[in-house]
Amino acid sequence: MTKLEDHLEGIINIFHQYSVRTGHYDTLTKCELKKLITTELANTIKNTKDRPAVDQIFRDLDEDRDGQVDFNEFLSLLASVLLTTHDNIHKE
Template sequence: MTKLEDHLEGIINIFHQYSARLRHHDTLIKRELKQLITKELPNTLQNTKDQATVDKIFQELDTDEDGQVTFEEFIVLVSRVLKTAHDNIHKE
């Protein structure tokens, strides 16, 4: 497996680590998303412990408004975080 493929698999595994096994495995509810961003992105996203911030992120990601974030919706967050990290590298 290439380095990029390994990182892609890592993103999938992180998503699955936080999604509850009692529901559909490929969705996150708000509590799970909060745990994921608080533990996995504490240096990248600001105010991750603030419930209003989590609510806003969740609302932006949950485009079908079903109260869950699918993997497809989650990768929007990954894309935004990756773009910000890329922009920050060029600022240094």
């Protein structure tokens, strides 16, 4: 596997680590999403102590409004996190 392929698989593995916990094994509940963000993205998404902020992130991601964030919906969070990380690297 190449380095990039390895990273991509790593992202999927982390999503699954949280998605399997409660409810459907392949989607994130709000609680699982919050745990993932506060644990795995602690340096990137800062305002997660703030409950309304997490609620807002969840609402924005849950495009089909089924109360779950699936991997497809999670991709928009990944895209914005990648963009922020890229911007920050150029600022340093």
